[in-house]
Amino acid sequence: MNWGHKIIIAFVAFIAIMGTLVTVAMKQDYYLVEKEYYKEELAYQDVIDKMKNFNNLDVKPEIELNDNQQTLSLTFAKGNIPVEGLVHFYRVDNPNLDRKITLAENGDESSFNFDLKGMTKGQYLLKLRWKDTSREYYTEKPVFIQ
Numbered sequence: 001m002n003w004g005h006k007i008i009i010a011f012v013a014f015i016a017i018m019g020t021l022v023t024v025a026m027k028q029d030y031y032l033v034e035k036e037y038y039k040e041e042l043a044y045q046d047v048i049d050k051m052k053n054f055n056n057l058d059v060k061p062e063i064e065l066n067d068n069q070q071t072l073s074l075t076f077a078k079g080n081i082p083v084e085g086l087v088h089f090y091r092v093d094n095p096n097l098d099r100k101i102t103l104a105e106n107g108d109e110s111s112f113n114f115d116l117k118g119m120t121k122g123q124y125l126l127k128l129r130w131k132d133t134s135r136e137y138y139t140e141k142p143v144f145i146q
Contacts, residue, residue: 050129050138057137063126067146070119074103074128075111080137085130087114089143092125103130119145 054060059077066073076082085103097120103112126141 047138050136053135054137054139060139061128063128063141063143065116065143065145070116070145072114072116072126072143073111074114078110080132081110082130083132085128088127088129089119089145090125090127091120091122093122097122116145121145 057077057080059080061077061080062073062075064073064075065071072087074087082103083105087101087103089099089101091097099119101114122145124143124145126143127138128141129136129138131137
């Protein structure tokens, strides 16, 4: 075999390897943090303000995850009962496993209980967003559902 054949074989091998790499890259799943990432990024100062409101609370809500009964319990201070809110179980690796639960006004009750049965086991980021009669609050907490 002469050097001309070796060059042609090297070019063909290079093209085959590049074609394989492009095919594999095209089949990869990718997820953005949010569907409208740029819009969310521009409104992030609002989230920072809500986090400051949360950090300034004297009595922060208690978030308790009960793995045996697969329940989540949220308990708010009497003066900070949510008028409305959202509990978002955010799954970093697969947004199809996310779960959102709406907090509705619960009268004078300061605790909420949620059933987590049926959720896929794994690491979630619990994003808690709520507002009372005067302010809005936001916090995040990593949770592991077993």
